[in-house]
Structures are given as C-alpha cells and as structure tokens.
Amino acid sequence: MSLLHIAVLAPFIVALVVMLTYKLIGRVHTGWVILPVPVILFAYFLGLIPTIQGGEQVQAVLEWIPSLGINFTVYLDGLSLIFALLISGIGSLVVLYSIFYMDKKKEAVHRFYVYLLLFMGAMLGVVLSDNLMVLYGFWELTSISSFLLIAFWHHRDRSRYGALKSMLITVFGGLAMFAGFIMLYTMTGTFSVREIVANVGSISGEALFIPAMILILLGAFTKSAQFPFHIWLPDAMEAPTPVSAYLHSATMVKAGIYLVARFSPVFAGQAAWFWIIAITGLTTLIYASIRAIKQTDLKALLAFSTISQLGLIMSLLGLGSAAAYYGGGVDTLLYTKATTAAIFHLINHAIFKGALFMVVGIVDHETGTRDLRKLGGLMSLMPITFTVAVIGAFSMAGLPPFNGFLSKEMFFTAVLQASHMNFWNADTWGVLIPVVAWIASVFTFLYSMILVFRTFTGKFQPEKLEKKPHEAPLGMLIPPVILASLAIVFGLFPNLLSYSLIEPAMAAIHPGLLAGGDRFHVKIEMWHGWTAEIYMTIGIIVLGTVLYKLHGSVSVLNRPLSKRITLNRLYDGGLRVLERGGKSLTSTYMTGSIRHYVMYIFVFFIAVLGGGLLLIDNIGIDMSAYAPMSFYEAVAILGLVIPVIALPFVRTRLMAIILTGAAGYMVTLFFVLFRAPDLALTQMVVETVSVMLFLLCFYHLPKLKREKVPMSLKWRNLLISVGVGAVVTLIALAASSGRAFESIADYFIKESYNSAGGKNIVNVILVDFRGFDTLLEITVLGIASLGIYALIKVDLGEGILGERDRYEGVYLPNSNDVILRTVSKVVIFIVVTFSWFLFNSGHHEPGGGFVGGLMTSAALVLLSMAFGMDMTRKIVPFEFRKVMATGLLIALLTGIGSFAFGAPFLSHSFGYFNLPLLGETELATAVIFDLGVYLAVVGVTMTIINSIGRDN
Amino acid sequence: MELYMSLAIGIIFAVGIYQILSKSLLRIILGTSLLTHGVHLLLLTMSRLKTGAAPLLGEKASAYVDPVPQALILTSIVISFGVTSFFFVLAYKAYQRLGTDNMEELRGTEDE
Structure with missing residues (x-):
C-alpha cells in the first residue's frame, strides 16, 4: 500500500473514527477534529507537484480481484493532480468555513462531517483510480454522499426532494457509464485507463466504440449537470451552503469534466x-x-x-x-x-x-x-x-x-x-x-x-x-478572503499555474500530440494587443451594463420562462407515471391471494421443466431395464392410487383425513417392497402420530364446504394439477432410465463399514457422512416445535400465557375404555423397550435415533390417551422442550468434540473394546450423536403433541 | 414397475396440487401431505427399484439398492412431520382467531 492509497483511504478511516468517537470529543466542534485531514492531504499533493512537473507519474497497485482484472490501482498525473489539489484545498477551506456555519448545538455536526469525509475520499478515489471498476465504485459513492449531504436537513420536504432527484439522475448516468466501461473492457480486455489509452488505435473502428462513448458521456453529462440533465443541481441547493460550495460547484460536479478529459485520449x-x-x-x-x-x-x-x-x-x-x-x-x-x-x-x-x-x-x-x-x-x-x-x-x-x-x-x-x-x-x-x-x-x-x-x-x-x-465572524471570512486573494494572484501571475499544473495536465489530455520527452509550453498573458477578444469583452461590458439598467423594468429579463413545459415537470411527471405504473402493474399479479402465487409457481414449474424436457432431444426413456412387477404389487399400486383419487370427492373432514392416512400407510408398504426397512419403520410411526395429530385438530376446524367455484376455475386448477403430474411422471421416467454420471452410492456402500464402522448404510449416512445435515435438520425440527408451542401459547397482545392459564384449546380425548387402559399398561412397556432396541441396533440393523425417538413418543402418546395428560406428566416428569434442547446440545457437543482431536467438525471415531459382561463390543462416537438425535426427536414430538393436546 | 410407479406418482402429485389450489385450509394441508408422499416415491423411483438387497451390509448381498435416496427420504419424513404439524396448528389458530379457513378471505389487505 502506497502513500497515494493512504491518501485516498484516509478520509474514510477518519470518518469511521469520528463516527465511533464523536461522543468522547463532545465539547470540540467536530470540524476542528477533521480539519487536519484535507490540510495534510493538500500539503501532500502540493509536494508532488515537482515530481509531476518533471514528467513523471506516481502509481501503485493494490491487488483486489486480479483474476477479473480489477485492482485498486492509483495513478497520479497532471490531470489528477489538479483535481486532487482542488478537492483537498477547497476542502480545507470549506471545512474551516463550515465550523462557523454549522451550529454545533443545533445540528448533528458529526454526521455532517462523516458525510463530507465520505465524499472527500470518494472524490479522491474517482480522480486517482486507474481501474475503471474502482473508479465507478468511487463515482457512485460520490453520488451517495452527495445524496446524504443534500438531505442533511431531512426534515424538510424540499431537501428530500432535491436529494432524491440528484441521486436518480446521477446514478442513472453512472449506470450508463458503467455499461460504457464494460463495452470498453470487451473491446480492449482491460479495465486500466492507461492500457486502454495505449490500445486506442486498435479499437476505434469497432461497432461498440461509439455506443461506449455515448454511454460514458451520459455519465459525465449527468454528473456535471449538462443540459438537459442539469435540473438536479438547482434543487441540490437545499444542502447546507458549505456543501454547495464544495460538492456542487468546486468538485463533484466537475467529475464529469474530469471524465471527459480523462477519456479524451481515447475518443478525441x-x-x-x-x-x-x-x-x-x-x-x-x-x-x-x-x-x-x-x-x-x-x-x-x-x-x-x-x-x-x-x-x-x-x-x-x-x-x-x-x-x-x-x-x-x-x-x-x-x-x-x-x-x-x-x-x-x-x-x-x-x-x-x-x-x-x-x-x-x-x-x-x-x-x-x-x-x-x-x-x-x-x-x-x-x-x-x-x-x-x-x-x-x-x-x-x-x-x-x-x-x-x-x-x-x-x-x-x-x-x-x-x-x-x-x-x-x-x-x-x-x-x-x-x-x-x-x-x-x-x-x-x-x-x-x-x-x-x-x-x-x-x-x-x-x-x-x-x-x-x-x-460575519473571522473564521467565516478567512476562507473566502483566501479564495478572493487567489483570484487576484492568478489573475496577475497566471503562469504560476501554467508551468506547475496546466502543462502536465495538457500532457495527460493530449498524450498523442507530444513527441517523447517533449512538453507543452503554456504561457498566459494579460495583454495581447487590440485583438478581437478584447473588443468582445468591451462589447460585453457595454451591453451588459445597459441590460443591467433595464433588468428591473423589462419583464423579458426578470420573468421566469414558460411554466407550463419545463424539464422539472417532465421529471416529476415521469416519476409519477413510473410510480403509478409500477404499482398498477404489480397489483395485477400481486393479488394477496396465496392461491394465485402458488399457481404462478406451478405454471412456471410446468413451463420450465416440461419445456426443458421437450427441448432435450433424447430424454431416452428406456424401459428395458425396469424391474418386473408382480400381481400383488399391481394391487398395492391400486391401493395407493384409489384413496388418493377419491380424496377430492369426499365431503367430510374425517373421511379426508382417513384417506390421506391410508395413502401414507400404502407408501409404507412401498418402502417395504423397495427394500427400505428404515424408511418403512419411520413412515409407519410418523403416519400414526400424524393421523392422531390430524384427528386432534380437525375437530376444531370448520367442516368442508362444497366450494362454490366457477367451472372455469375448476378446469384451470385441474389443468395445472394434471400438467404438474404429467411433468413429474416424465421426470421420473427420464431419471430412472439411465444415468448421465456415476452414482455416489457406491462410495457409501464401500466405505460405510470401513470408514464409519456401521453396517446400516442409511443410518451411517445420516449420523456420520452427512451428520451436519442431520444436525441442522433436528435444529429445524426444534424450531418448528417451538413455533407450535409459541403459536398455542402466545396470545397476540397479551403476551405468553402462564403454563396452565386460560388455555381454551383442544383436549386430548381422555378414554374411559377399560380395555384400552389395561392393554396399554403392557403395550407401553413393550413399545418403549422396542424403541430402545431400535435405537441401539441402528448402527448395523434397521433403526436409529429418528425411528427410536418417534417410537418412544408414540408410546407416550398412547399413555396420554389412555390415562390423561396429568397422569403422563406424573409418570414422565420431563419438560420436553428441555429434552429437545438436551438432544440438540449432545449432538452439537459430539460435533465440537472432534476439535479436541484436531479433526474437522463432526468427525466420528469407533473402536472395539472388551467390556465386562458384554464381551467384545463396538463403541462409536456416532452413537452419541444418534442419542442426541433420539432425544431431540422425542422432545420435538412431545412438545408438539403436548402443546396441541393440553389437558385442562 | 418403474413405469407404473411413475404414473402413480404423477397421479399423487396432480391430486396433491389440486388440493393445494382449493380454498379450504384443511384441504391444502392434506394436499401438502400428499405431495410429500409423492416426492418420497419419486426419489426412490428415480434411483431404480429393486436393484439389490436392502442397504444393510449384514445382508452380505452382491448388490444393494441405492442408500442415498433413502437417507434423503428419512430426513424428509421427519421434517415434513414437523412442518405439517406446524401448518396444522397455524390453520387451527388462524381459524380460532379469524373465524374462517377460506384462503380467499384470508388474503392481505391493500396496505400490507
């Protein structure tokens, strides 16, 4: 990082410091604190004049995204130097002036100076960057800081209006300029201005050359308030006057001039x-x-x-x-x-x-x-x-x-x-x-x-x-007096500037006109005889004086131009049309009806996936290798499809729930048929618990009504549904017909026992290979259950109800059935024991934390149904939310534990130990993780069931 | 077998989506349940059916069915249980508070 980099970054750093510490320096006007920044910068740039005058350039590269050719390259030549001096010099005077202009007691001065420093840094970045992308970034940052400064008195309507206007117009131009930069990049392959200038001969004939030029000029014209984009500048005068003096006359509005001058070697x-x-x-x-x-x-x-x-x-x-x-x-x-x-x-x-x-x-x-x-x-x-x-x-x-x-x-x-x-x-x-x-x-x-x-x-x-x-007070007078003195000094001795600053800047704008080592010779003189120019000046004074005398009385001179058609009205009207048009366009499809949104999703699904399948020529549905189907399997498919098809036609809630449950149990059967014992077990238990949940809730939902839907809507819904179904069928066929690449399944089959010491591959994938997924999954479950808990407990506006307060929810059916009670006493123990067996055998045989946890929960639900929830609470005195939290914690700690052995998160280990009574036994850390899963699942399920089915 | 399964999956999807497009919250929830079943069967079918023994190395078979979709589905079953429960409670509380389960009446107002 060079000094020049630091010069650009210094205002940003000081701005950050001011933001963090302005309360500590409360008694001093923030202006005094930041005044050294522009003064030191000005001195630094003054010190660089001899170097630049000697025909050298200062440059330094800070790599940012070298692979894209985007680097923070700073480059100082004659042109940049003039701007840098203006930014820091006028900046110093403006800061001094503002100390007396901005009342510390009435205004948030620290905010003002943070914005001002932001601008100063951004503007220095614009004139010192060689890389177009970095230049663009700084360019937009000047627009943003200008926006913030114009709206400094944001309680005023006019300030906000002016700020928005300047932002819209300059950012519009900035985006155009950005497009122009990209075009230049496509032509030259570089974002560096100097390299583009060096390659200029080879690009001037390209088709994009003129569009790039026009787009870049759009950026320059909007920023420098050129007709017809000038309309933002008068409204920008809502800013505090120091800002107008600094941004809107001396520096920022000249960024467009800078851009034109900078690109002159390319386009001139x-x-x-x-x-x-x-x-x-x-x-x-x-x-x-x-x-x-x-x-x-x-x-x-x-x-x-x-x-x-x-x-x-x-x-x-x-x-x-x-x-x-x-x-x-x-x-x-x-x-x-x-x-x-x-x-x-x-x-x-x-x-x-x-x-x-x-x-x-x-x-x-x-x-x-x-x-x-x-x-x-x-x-x-x-x-x-x-x-x-x-x-x-x-x-x-x-x-x-x-x-x-x-x-x-x-x-x-x-x-x-x-x-x-x-x-x-x-x-x-x-x-x-x-x-x-x-x-x-x-x-x-x-x-x-x-x-x-x-x-x-x-x-x-x-x-x-x-x-x-x-x-005015002295401090407010010093800066303008200095500037007025300079106006006289440069008037009498213009060549102070011509040798030191103007000649190097000329060399930067017209590099092609100089032979190697040569320089421009600029000599400015006050008097060059009775030339046409002097007569023109005399004419101006004469006619101007006459007009001044007439100004008060002649209305052509002092009345505003036509009020009907002005560019401002065009801008305001255009903005209004955009807002209204945008709103009405949006409200045609953002109807507030979720059905419509769901419809958009499915129509898009059909269009993209169905269209995609059609466009790919060889979906290659190859049925030759399909598995054979027995008669019983055909019956099973019918058993699955019939309740599904019947579902839309049933009119009672109970029937609808039973049909959905039937479909779920049939899916369980298919899991058995397709050699997925873990899935079958889990699905079976989940289906049982969910049907119970449905039955708990449905009683409190309104009856299914015959929907009064126009036929056309029905047909539309049907069309979308059948379309999605057809696309899914095609996808299923296409996907099962052959693979474009090797399955990763072989890896898991091979490594399951070698690397993870488990024979149940599915369980090993869950707790070991993809343990992280499982950890997050049980976290999601935990969130869902807490959400349910909160939904039930939180009464909007009244806060969380006490544990047993006024809860008028659903009641778990409390059976008086003697048979159920008697049988369940025995069954519960069997189920719990079985669930522990499932959990323990999970590593090698079907089972595992998920199904074990669900099975335990099912036993607890059965207990509640038979004996009521109070009894359950006495027998199992756990707060299930805490059980869930414990489970999550165990899983997480198992993961973190691997750090102690220098292994990545959730690495598992296993070994064989000779334990008393049990003999040679395999112990694996994965089992501890699975215990976490087990506890989390029990906690989640019981939290849900208890929340919904709370006893009185 | 895959062909018939694919057709059955298509039917499950179609009915599930038809249910989701209805106005009643209960039907929508049942529709999402059906979609879950459809997705599970789709995942299994996509990896080809009955290509080997269950993915338990204790079987000592020469080929096993693909364990990856099974792991995916196992995760999905449990998650969808959580989501369906949440959805149910949401519907039930919404009905309790607003007195309707008609989605058309539950749409947001202009200002939201």
Whole structure:
C-alpha cells in the first residue's frame, strides 16, 4: 500500500473514527477534529507537484480481484493532480468555513462531517483510480454522499426532494457509464485507463466504440449537470451552503469534466465526440446563463451560473478535442489552446465560485434570507464580504485584472478559432459558436452584477430581514478572503499555474500530440494587443451594463420562462407515471391471494421443466431395464392410487383425513417392497402420530364446504394439477432410465463399514457422512416445535400465557375404555423397550435415533390417551422442550468434540473394546450423536403433541 | 414397475396440487401431505427399484439398492412431520382467531 492509497483511504478511516468517537470529543466542534485531514492531504499533493512537473507519474497497485482484472490501482498525473489539489484545498477551506456555519448545538455536526469525509475520499478515489471498476465504485459513492449531504436537513420536504432527484439522475448516468466501461473492457480486455489509452488505435473502428462513448458521456453529462440533465443541481441547493460550495460547484460536479478529459485520449479525434461535447456544452452555457438572470434566490442564481460555467468548460474540452484530429503540426497547437483554457477555467471557476458561495452563505447566515427582493444595501454593514463578492463576481464576469478575465479571453480565442475550422461540417455551423459564446457571456456579466449590486447596494430594508445583519465572524471570512486573494494572484501571475499544473495536465489530455520527452509550453498573458477578444469583452461590458439598467423594468429579463413545459415537470411527471405504473402493474399479479402465487409457481414449474424436457432431444426413456412387477404389487399400486383419487370427492373432514392416512400407510408398504426397512419403520410411526395429530385438530376446524367455484376455475386448477403430474411422471421416467454420471452410492456402500464402522448404510449416512445435515435438520425440527408451542401459547397482545392459564384449546380425548387402559399398561412397556432396541441396533440393523425417538413418543402418546395428560406428566416428569434442547446440545457437543482431536467438525471415531459382561463390543462416537438425535426427536414430538393436546 | 410407479406418482402429485389450489385450509394441508408422499416415491423411483438387497451390509448381498435416496427420504419424513404439524396448528389458530379457513378471505389487505 502506497502513500497515494493512504491518501485516498484516509478520509474514510477518519470518518469511521469520528463516527465511533464523536461522543468522547463532545465539547470540540467536530470540524476542528477533521480539519487536519484535507490540510495534510493538500500539503501532500502540493509536494508532488515537482515530481509531476518533471514528467513523471506516481502509481501503485493494490491487488483486489486480479483474476477479473480489477485492482485498486492509483495513478497520479497532471490531470489528477489538479483535481486532487482542488478537492483537498477547497476542502480545507470549506471545512474551516463550515465550523462557523454549522451550529454545533443545533445540528448533528458529526454526521455532517462523516458525510463530507465520505465524499472527500470518494472524490479522491474517482480522480486517482486507474481501474475503471474502482473508479465507478468511487463515482457512485460520490453520488451517495452527495445524496446524504443534500438531505442533511431531512426534515424538510424540499431537501428530500432535491436529494432524491440528484441521486436518480446521477446514478442513472453512472449506470450508463458503467455499461460504457464494460463495452470498453470487451473491446480492449482491460479495465486500466492507461492500457486502454495505449490500445486506442486498435479499437476505434469497432461497432461498440461509439455506443461506449455515448454511454460514458451520459455519465459525465449527468454528473456535471449538462443540459438537459442539469435540473438536479438547482434543487441540490437545499444542502447546507458549505456543501454547495464544495460538492456542487468546486468538485463533484466537475467529475464529469474530469471524465471527459480523462477519456479524451481515447475518443478525441472522433467527429461525434467533438460535436456532442461542444454542442451540449454551448447549449448548457447559454441556456443556464439565461435562466440565471431570472432567479431571485441567490443560491439558485449561483446554481444556474455553475451549470452555465460547467457548460463552458465542457464546450472547451470539446473544441480542444479537434487537436487530436490534426495530430501534430502548427494548427494542432492552436486547438490545444481550448484545452488549456478548459483546465485554467476549471481552476478559476473553483476559486471564484467557491468564494461566491461562501459570500452567499454569509449573507444567508447573517440576514436570514437569500431573497434578492429583500436584500440590499449591505455594503456598509459587511465591507469585507462585499469586497470578496466584488472580486468573485468580477472574476466570473470576466473583468480584468482577475483570473476569470484571462480564461474568458482564452475561451474567446478558442471559439474564434473554432469558427475557422474546415472539417466535420464545421465550416457551415462553426460561425455560430463565437456568437453563442458571446451572448452567453453577456448574460454571465449580467447575473454577476445582479449578484453583487442587488445584494450590497441599493436600499437597505431591515424590516424585511429576520436578523439584524452585521459582519460575519473571522473564521467565516478567512476562507473566502483566501479564495478572493487567489483570484487576484492568478489573475496577475497566471503562469504560476501554467508551468506547475496546466502543462502536465495538457500532457495527460493530449498524450498523442507530444513527441517523447517533449512538453507543452503554456504561457498566459494579460495583454495581447487590440485583438478581437478584447473588443468582445468591451462589447460585453457595454451591453451588459445597459441590460443591467433595464433588468428591473423589462419583464423579458426578470420573468421566469414558460411554466407550463419545463424539464422539472417532465421529471416529476415521469416519476409519477413510473410510480403509478409500477404499482398498477404489480397489483395485477400481486393479488394477496396465496392461491394465485402458488399457481404462478406451478405454471412456471410446468413451463420450465416440461419445456426443458421437450427441448432435450433424447430424454431416452428406456424401459428395458425396469424391474418386473408382480400381481400383488399391481394391487398395492391400486391401493395407493384409489384413496388418493377419491380424496377430492369426499365431503367430510374425517373421511379426508382417513384417506390421506391410508395413502401414507400404502407408501409404507412401498418402502417395504423397495427394500427400505428404515424408511418403512419411520413412515409407519410418523403416519400414526400424524393421523392422531390430524384427528386432534380437525375437530376444531370448520367442516368442508362444497366450494362454490366457477367451472372455469375448476378446469384451470385441474389443468395445472394434471400438467404438474404429467411433468413429474416424465421426470421420473427420464431419471430412472439411465444415468448421465456415476452414482455416489457406491462410495457409501464401500466405505460405510470401513470408514464409519456401521453396517446400516442409511443410518451411517445420516449420523456420520452427512451428520451436519442431520444436525441442522433436528435444529429445524426444534424450531418448528417451538413455533407450535409459541403459536398455542402466545396470545397476540397479551403476551405468553402462564403454563396452565386460560388455555381454551383442544383436549386430548381422555378414554374411559377399560380395555384400552389395561392393554396399554403392557403395550407401553413393550413399545418403549422396542424403541430402545431400535435405537441401539441402528448402527448395523434397521433403526436409529429418528425411528427410536418417534417410537418412544408414540408410546407416550398412547399413555396420554389412555390415562390423561396429568397422569403422563406424573409418570414422565420431563419438560420436553428441555429434552429437545438436551438432544440438540449432545449432538452439537459430539460435533465440537472432534476439535479436541484436531479433526474437522463432526468427525466420528469407533473402536472395539472388551467390556465386562458384554464381551467384545463396538463403541462409536456416532452413537452419541444418534442419542442426541433420539432425544431431540422425542422432545420435538412431545412438545408438539403436548402443546396441541393440553389437558385442562 | 418403474413405469407404473411413475404414473402413480404423477397421479399423487396432480391430486396433491389440486388440493393445494382449493380454498379450504384443511384441504391444502392434506394436499401438502400428499405431495410429500409423492416426492418420497419419486426419489426412490428415480434411483431404480429393486436393484439389490436392502442397504444393510449384514445382508452380505452382491448388490444393494441405492442408500442415498433413502437417507434423503428419512430426513424428509421427519421434517415434513414437523412442518405439517406446524401448518396444522397455524390453520387451527388462524381459524380460532379469524373465524374462517377460506384462503380467499384470508388474503392481505391493500396496505400490507
């Protein structure tokens, strides 16, 4: 793990620590605790500038899923470095600012900082990951943390609405991007961005190349709030202002810009890439700038201004991609100027917009409103805030000597250049580009002026404000002042940035244009003579000032656009249609009727298994090797089928139960015929106990009524039933007709005595080979019996009834039959003795814990029937739930015991010992396990019977 | 023998499912019991019938029937006893509390 890995993971680790310890550091504002994180990160990235500037890259690999080509590879080049510096630098200032903005006493500040750190780590992960899958993971994590931060004041409806909207739109884009990444992977066979860039020549002709590009652009456009996906950003302004400054203007919304820049080496040089990005960017630029001048809420104004500026950067990246078309030569360098402008403006925008958001936050914090109609005349009350606002707004408007002026001029250079392009049909439409850019810049100037002068000059209206305004505390002023100073410093000395950051970033975006060892030479100058650009700026100032004067009185300028058709209505309506449609679609098949659900299952069963059998050509039903059938067996089959067929026709409960029982006893007979003595024994006892159970319960169930079912439904039920029966018959025939593979039975037959020392193979499988299954099985049984116990005992709302309290349940028939009593006295002992014989002989002969336990239970049931349950309780004074628990415990301990001998769970051992009286005897640990099974079965059965048939 | 067993199993399944699709809880429970029997016989039939002696090595036979389905079925018999009992008590308590055993009347409401 390298330092760079730690840099990405540090915010997550600190977030975890804050979450666990915020109560301990209760008195300190959590912001102070986490402030060192971004500051140290910023210092660390600053320290990496010389390395990157020297043309090197920092990279490290942490293997994650190497078999799938997914590794946590961090990679730092010029492009990543700019973003990393923005994330940590603006992050430091925002954290400092938020300490004074977020009131520790009123807000859950620790939660706020946990989310903020989550975002910081995720965003660093996005810009530093080389692996597309890891990048995608971090990308979605930024959406999630943004969601959490927008909904920070989750008691507000608008916050939740905004959070959901941003989440839906950005995650939609993220998924599209994910699909694009997968397509890139199928084309190149790697998830590494660098390797994809290296292979770019071989993939540009592939069919998936353009779809992959469009999908990835969808991710970028939704994240960077490009038209028409921009609608989430104004609603995201419900977040606390530090979040808006950090996520929704400086960093997260630039992730899309990052993605476009990162993939420029792959896709640039394609006409589609050029046009899609340039047109989307320019549309966003002009549309959002027009929307911005109509806003009355300061944050909404800034939101549209951010969208507009993101469009500007996006369009510059599109125009810059033309350079790759020329691929070297003099013209190329002209086009790369657009890319230079994009990078430069990216930095500038983060600086001035960060400052402006903080200013708006201060105004909001100190006056209680952000409404331009209530604000005015704050200049004298907040002189420092006003100064920062002027610098930020003038920089945004593109006025000298601030940094925004320089990048605006470079933007004009780039668009003028674009109008001279003579490829990709640019010669016809290219002329429009500078026109659009210029008009949008006029509006930019206009809203920048509105922002400053409407707020700080004009008439002061204290009666409309909730608080008495005064200058903000020092801590809130320091971060915007730093940013404003930077706006001036970078305005006067832009080449501070160009050598250290912009040149390496250019090399990352346009790697193909550089010869080995060469580098871009970027020199930004304030004054380049009386060029077209300077006249454009002068024109903006003149026209912008005129419009500002008119703004208050001309309704075209200050009235919102048409309210009828807006993208927001489309979004809201679409969401509603989805919700309603989803609900009505679901309710057509989720009827609440279990019969319907069961029907779906069986129809699916018929379709899949029946269809599958039909599709396989050679089911190969081979009857030649079938066992012969004697006359008596044929009679037995009839004896089985007749009560089954009769069942649907009987009208009384008793008859139905007797018929089902008859079928069960016939199955016992078949177990005998098919050489399964263990099964026959068990089935016999179980059938006896269950019929008794049925008889206990049925009396309390309503009589069977003639069902009033329409004939059509009857036919449908019949069709489904017969269909399943037919499919099962086919499966039985197909399965018994020959095997595709060797049976595992031979292994058990061979090893039963050698490895486990038992001659009853079925019993050995249960207690030894598959002992774990059996352990879990008796656990399930235990749960079922406790469930029954609880069902009987728990009276909803009244808690568990006392052991013998008001139980109005069924009564075990208490016989007065003298014959039964007399006979049963003897029989019970015989049955119990027999059950012990069965249990003991289970290892070698038919028998075992299951059947032994059931047999003992049957004896106890007989006892209860003959003498009543009170008598039974006196004779057998056990709490059967405890017997069950003891059995489970014994089985479990037998399993754990094998650990003492260093063997895996449930290993059994056996040996032969010479015991007194018994002579040479085999003792096996499997028998102890079987004892556990025995006790558990007795406990379960008796708990069930006792729960149901409780005496009064 | 396998052919006739397969047909019998098909019939047991068909009747069992027909019972499950009815409205009365009692019939549904009896239907699941029938299905259990059907599955047990199906498992045995799938491994071929009467191919040797019972799977007890004491028989010293040259061939034994497949012990694996038998182990499966043994487990299943006991489990289905537990499940059927549970089901019965559930039905009985539901009837006691709600006064109906008609599945159509027991369906959930819109809000659930």
